Amino acid sequence: MGGPMSIHDEAEFAWLRAEKELIGDAIREGRKVLGICLGAQLIAVVCGARVYPSPQKEIGFWPVMWSDAVETTVFHWHGETFDLPAGAALLASTEACVNQAFSLGDRVVGIQFHPEVTAEIIRGMVGHEGWELVDGLYIQSREGILAGATGLEEGGKGGRAMEWLREWI
Secondary structure, three states: OOOOOOOOOOOOOOHHHHHHHHHHHHHHOOOOEEEEOHHHHHHHHHOOOOEEEEEEEEEEEEEEEEOOOOEEEEEEEEEEEEOOOOOOEEEEEOOOOOOOEEEEOOOEEEEOOEOOOOHHHHHHHHHHHHHHOOOOOOEOOHHHHHHHHHHHHOOOOOHHHHHHHHHHO
16 A cells, blocks of 8 residues: 555665565465555566656546546555556556556556545545645645545545456455
8 A cells, every 4th residue: 555655765664675575475476466556666666667756746636547548536645656567557647647557467456546545544644744735736735635535425536446446356
């Protein structure tokens, strides 16, 4: 799942090394592996791809374009991006960050955005990490994010991603 740290912060978060080993072992053993945000970045780096600061942070409710040309609005909170691992299929993109979701075969999926969030989780993220809500092309205001969270309570955001994940699982 996600977190405020980078996959490169092993000196501060030593558990990242063990997490990378676990992901690599699971992929080699043919297990299903799902990574969301930080998890997608961990999968990417374990599979030999580069993870680096994104030219634009992406925070708030923004549309993703799926590979079948369907657009849905989902919640984002990330400042890093990744190259696709060798052999990966791109599943979704945004204007700010091309590599939003990918699959490696039918057993490994990485998703940069957050299909799993609830309104309560978003309010917690805003409360704990709200200092990141500065002016930016793809950074919504605190008010805009909280209004979007209210829309989640009404069932309006992220549905396609969750439906796809339920089928995949």
